[in-house]
Amino acid sequence: xxxxxxxxxxxxxxxxxxxxxxxxxxxxxxxxxxxxxxxxxxxxxxxxxxxxxxxxxxxxxxxxxxxxxxxxxxxxxxxxxxxxxxxxxxxxxxxxxxxxxxxxxxxxxxxxxxxxxxxxxxxxxxxxxxxxxxxxxxxxxxxxxxxxxxxxxxxxxxxxxxxxxxxxxxxxxxxxxxxxxxxxxxxxxxxxxxxxxxxxxxxxxxxxxxxxxxxxxxxxxxxxxxxxxxxxxxxxxxxxxxxxxxxxxxxxxxxxxxxxxxxxxxxxxxxxxxxxxxxxxxxxxxxxxxxxxxxxxxxxxxxxxxx
Amino acid sequence: xxxxxxxxxxxxxxxxxxxxxxxxxxxxxxxxxxxxxxxxxxxxxxxxxxxxxxxxxxxxxxxxxxxxxxxxxxxxxxxxxxxxxxxxxxxxxxxxxxxxxxxxxxxxxxxxxxxxxxxxxxxxxxxxxxxxxxxxxxxxxxxxxxxxxxxxxxxxxxxxxxxxxxxxxxxxxxxxxxxxxxxxxxxxxxxxxxxxxxxxxxxxxxxxxxxxxxxxxxxxxxxxxxxxxxxxxxxxxxxxxxxxxxxxxxxxxxxxxxxxxxxxxxxxxxxxxxxxxxxxxxxxxxxxxxxxxxxxxxxxxxxxxxxxxxxxxxxxxxxxxxxxxxxxxxxxxxxxxxxxxxxxxxxxxxxxxx
Numbered sequence: 001x002x003x004x005x006x007x008x009x010x011x012x013x014x015x016x017x018x019x020x021x022x023x024x025x026x027x028x029x030x031x032x033x034x035x036x037x038x039x040x041x042x043x044x045x046x047x048x049x050x051x052x053x054x055x056x057x058x059x060x061x062x063x064x065x066x067x068x069x070x071x072x073x074x075x076x077x078x079x080x081x082x083x084x085x086x087x088x089x090x091x092x093x094x095x096x097x098x099x100x101x102x103x104x105x106x107x108x109x110x111x112x113x114x115x116x117x118x119x120x121x122x123x124x125x126x127x128x129x130x131x132x133x134x135x136x137x138x139x140x141x142x143x144x145x146x147x148x149x150x151x152x153x154x155x156x157x158x159x160x161x162x163x164x165x166x167x168x169x170x171x172x173x174x175x176x177x178x179x180x181x182x183x184x185x186x187x188x189x190x191x192x193x194x195x196x197x198x199x200x201x202x203x204x205x206x207x208x209x210x211x212x213x214x215x216x217x218x219x220x221x222x223x224x225x226x227x228x229x230x231x232x233x234x235x236x237x238x239x240x241x242x243x244x245x246x247x248x249x250x251x252x253x254x255x256x257x258x259x260x261x262x263x264x265x266x267x268x269x270x271x272x273x274x275x276x277x278x279x280x281x282x283x284x285x286x287x288x289x290x291x292x293x294x295x296x297x298x299x300x301x302x303x304x305x306x307x
Numbered sequence: 308x309x310x311x312x313x314x315x316x317x318x319x320x321x322x323x324x325x326x327x328x329x330x331x332x333x334x335x336x337x338x339x340x341x342x343x344x345x346x347x348x349x350x351x352x353x354x355x356x357x358x359x360x361x362x363x364x365x366x367x368x369x370x371x372x373x374x375x376x377x378x379x380x381x382x383x384x385x386x387x388x389x390x391x392x393x394x395x396x397x398x399x400x401x402x403x404x405x406x407x408x409x410x411x412x413x414x415x416x417x418x419x420x421x422x423x424x425x426x427x428x429x430x431x432x433x434x435x436x437x438x439x440x441x442x443x444x445x446x447x448x449x450x451x452x453x454x455x456x457x458x459x460x461x462x463x464x465x466x467x468x469x470x471x472x473x474x475x476x477x478x479x480x481x482x483x484x485x486x487x488x489x490x491x492x493x494x495x496x497x498x499x500x501x502x503x504x505x506x507x508x509x510x511x512x513x514x515x516x517x518x519x520x521x522x523x524x525x526x527x528x529x530x531x532x533x534x535x536x537x538x539x540x541x542x543x544x545x546x547x548x549x550x551x552x553x554x555x556x557x558x559x560x561x562x563x564x565x566x567x568x569x570x571x572x573x574x575x576x577x578x579x580x581x582x583x584x585x586x587x588x589x590x591x592x593x594x595x596x597x598x599x600x601x602x603x604x605x606x607x608x609x610x611x612x613x614x615x616x617x618x619x620x621x622x623x624x625x626x627x628x629x630x631x632x633x634x635x636x637x638x639x640x641x642x643x644x645x646x647x648x649x650x651x652x653x654x655x656x657x658x659x660x661x
Contacts, residue, residue, distance in 0.1 A: 092575050142505050146335075147342030150643075151636045154601055155616070156346075159632045162620050163350045235333070245600050246469050247617055262470055266606075270481045280470035288465035295461075 029104040036124035036300045038185060043296015048288025057105040064099035068256045071095040079272045088278040091261075092268060093254075097275065100256035107257045111172055111241045112234050118176035120230055123183025127226075130184070131191025132210065135282045142188070148181040156242055162250045168196050168257065175240050179233060183226050190222040228301055235287035242283050258283045321331030336640065341393075343636040345630045348392050350383070379454035399569060402632030406622050411630035414615060420505025422604070425534065426596040428508075428527055432535025432657075433542050433591055438578075440539070441546025446573055448551060456543060463540030468533065475529050487525040489608035496522050530607045534600065538592040544589045549581035583654045590646035594639050 015032070019025035036252060037043055056063060066086075071077070071094035080090040088097035093227035130141040148156070195218070203213055244250035245259025253260060258279040265275030317434055359375050367375075378383060380391050395401070401411035427459035444456040479486045487493065498520040503508050508527070511520040553559070553576055562572045608614070612631060619627035 116499050121656075135408075143338055143342065147346060149342060150630065150640050151341050151346075152597060155632055155635050158601070158616065158620060159347070159628060162623075162628050163623070235465055239465075242467050243469065245556055246467075246602065247605065248621065251482050259467070262467070262473070266473060272453055275474055275478055276470070280467060282472070283470065284466050287467075290462060291461050291465050 012229050015202075033300055037055065040296040040299055041293070042292045043299065046289045046292025046294070046296055047284060050293055053105055053109060056102055058104050060106055061110050064096075064102040065085070066096035066099040068095065068100045068103035069254050079275065081270065081272075082228070082274055087123055087272040088116060089272075091264065091275050097261075097278050100261060101279055104256040104258045104261065104279065104282065105145040105286075107168065107251060107255065108238060108241070108283075111168070111175070112290075115176045115179060115235070115237050115241075117144075120174070120183060120226060122176075124187050124219055124222060124226060125182040126225065127184040127187025127189075128191045128214050128222060129209045131188040132195055132214050132218060141184070145181045147180065149185075151178070153178045153221060153236075154243060157240060157244060158247070158249065161244060161295050166249045168251040168255065171241060171244045175237055178240075179237065182233070183229060186229055187222045187226055190225055191218055194218055194221050224301065228294070228297050231290065231297055234290040234294070238283060238287045264266045312499075321362040327360050332644070336644065340637060343633055343640075344396060346394055347633045347636075348389050350632075351392075351625055351629050368638075396633065401633070404619065404627045405624045406619060406627065411627050414627065415612065415631060415634055418610060418615040419506075419614045420502075421609060422597065422600055422613060424506045424508060424592060425527065425600060425603075425609060425611060428531040429534035429596055430538055430589065430593045432532060433592065437539040437542030438546050439623050440586065441468055442550050442573060442578060443545035443626065444543065445547045445550035445554060453547075456547070460540040460544050463537050468537060469602040469606045472530065472533055472603055474532060476606070479529055484527045486553070489606075491526055492519070492522065492608060526563030530603050530609060534596055534603055538596060541592050542585075542588060546581065546585060549584055550577060553577040553580050583650065586653060587646040587648045590636075590642055590649065594642040597635055597638060 011031075013024065014028045016024070016028065019028055037047075066072070072090070074094050077090055077094035078092055080086055082089040086096050086098065088101060088233045091097055091100070126141050126145065130138045130145075138201055151159075157171070157174040161170055164170035164173065200217060201233060203217055208216075241250055242257075242259030242262070245257045246263045248260070248263060251260050252255030253264065261279040262276045262283075265272070265277075265279070269276050315408065359372055359381065361380060380388050383391075399412050403409065404411055404414055407414055440456055444453045444519075447453050476488065480488045494529075495608055496516075499519050500511055500514045500516045503513075504510055507523045508520065509519075554573075559572055559577060562576055565571075567576070597612070598608075600611060601616060604611045604613035605617050612635065616628060616631040616635075618624075619631065
């Protein structure tokens with residue numbers, strides 16, 4: 001009974017019309033957003049898939065029944081079809097595909113996280129600086145952004161990987177270099193509307209430096225829309241990374257990267273369909289999850305977006 | 308104040324405005340292409356591949372090596388090298404491919420029609436299906452059709468294209484045998500006609516080689532439908548949102564009050580207004596097909612630009628990679644400009660404001 005009562009009062013505390021503190025107001029806002037989001041069924045499915053990916057990545061060692069890199073007996077265990085022993089079958093080196101897919105979740109999560117960590121600050125910095133200062137700074141920065149946008153993303157990533165050399169680290173750098181321009185555009189547009197707001201003028205009159213205004217007052221206001229945009233892009237990032245892996249320019253064997261695994265199974269596709277199919281299902285599920293999550297977030301947080 | 312006067316005044320004001328706009332546009336193109344050159348040049352500079360060894364081979368003597376080093380201009384300062392690079396690029400000289408020993412520009416000219424043909428068929432499929440489906444979803448907003456369209460579209464956004472391509476080959480080629488396998492055309496037909504345009508569908512049809520034509524169709528069907536599906540997902544989604552916007556306008560209410568038939572309101576009144584931004588969407592997805600085709604061409608052994616690029620990449624043929632990248636970038640810029648231009652031409656509101 002006491003739990004029920006405290007839950008009731010917590011929900012009341014969160015939804016009160018007169019929050020007593022700034023923290024309460026913020027938490028209340030977040031709670032209402034969350035309530036809205038839980039009403040979005042597809043968005044919740046997306047969230048569940050993404051959480052599942054995170055859990056699988058964390059507990060990969062526990063979940064995977066076999067070693068992802070060391071195969072079994074090459075004479076008897078090559079290219080076995082899916083069975084209870086090997087849920088997704090085995091590949092040409094007698095490795096359990098299910099274990100490889102599970103461990104691949106780590107690589108996928110790493111790629112997505114690192115690209116987001118590298119590309120978001122670059123985009124934010126370029127966009128806010130450009131929008132805040134305007135003038136020639138804006139012209140120069142936006143021209144550079146346009147040049148990066150002028151290349152199709154995968155092609156530019158290909159050229160960068162070609163220059164840096166194949167490998168998952170370089171693939172991450174290449175994808176990050178090609179993903180920041182849309183964030184910069186977005187952050188700039190947001191900054192332009194914030195720049196002339198009264199509270200920014202007030203801070204300027206108090207003598208705050210440009211750096212302080214941008215970092216302390218403009219960036220936080222741009223952050224939420226940029227984060228939504230990054231979430232929406234994550235499926236694209238996964239697909240680009242898988243594409244690079246498939247072309248042999250991303251993760252290198254024997255790393256269990258999903259795109260590279262599809263490339264490995266390509267030779268056997270006609271007789272042993274599961275080798276290339278299983279990692280593809282993993283890529284599809286995860287990027288569908290990110291797409292659903294992103295769509296749901298946009299529906300909730302941006303009332304202007306298409307319904 | 309006569310009308311003629313006003314007209315003349317209007318024209319004299321309009322002309323500089325138009326000139327100014329054109330100059331600004333040309334400047335933008337020039338800067339962007341210059342930027343493309345800088346980026347490709349810099350990428351070319353940081354490659355770990357030694358360009359001299361690539362030319363002379365690793366068994367050349369030191370003196371041959373030094374001679375080639377100077378011939379390639381590698382002893383000069385970086386900005387001079389960049390100047391040379393730009394000068395050559397402007398005349399269409401991207402150097403020689405190490406793989407085919409031919410000028411890059413010739414290689415690209417040979418590969419491009421294959422990509423163009425594939426992308427064009429794909430965009431036709433995407434547009435012909437995407438627009439009606441999008442309109443349908445908008446009219447039945449929130450109903451089952453709308454949900455199905457949304458989910459089919461989301462699947463298109465989420466599936467790796469190379470994987471769908473492999474599965475497509477497995478099912479439709481290997482299992483059912485209803486389409487032809489990888490490649491553009493069977494070798495037995497390849498020399499039966501003269502490739503004048505390089506677009507095999509047109510070449511074979513014009514020369515009346517109908518069995519070759521059927522062969523080309525069965526080769527292109529699968530990759531083009533696949534790419535078409537991806538652009539359909541995007542076009543349908545955008546059509547739906549533009550149509551929802553239009554159907555909420557007051558002129559639709561007026562038309563309904565007047566008693567205009569519902570199909571006419573949807574397909575004539577609303578769609579015509581939605582068509583303007585749609586042109587931009589179609590042009591841009593045409594451009595992005597060039598990109599998506601890199602993976603598709605690899606899976607289907609399609610001898611186009613994408614396959615040329617990946618082949619060169621895997622053989623560290625940097626001249627070819629950079630030439631191809633630059634060219635695709637320029638095509639991309641061109642199509643972007645085209646979509647801006649079409650927007651201005653088609654939408655009188657934009658034209659007047661400009």
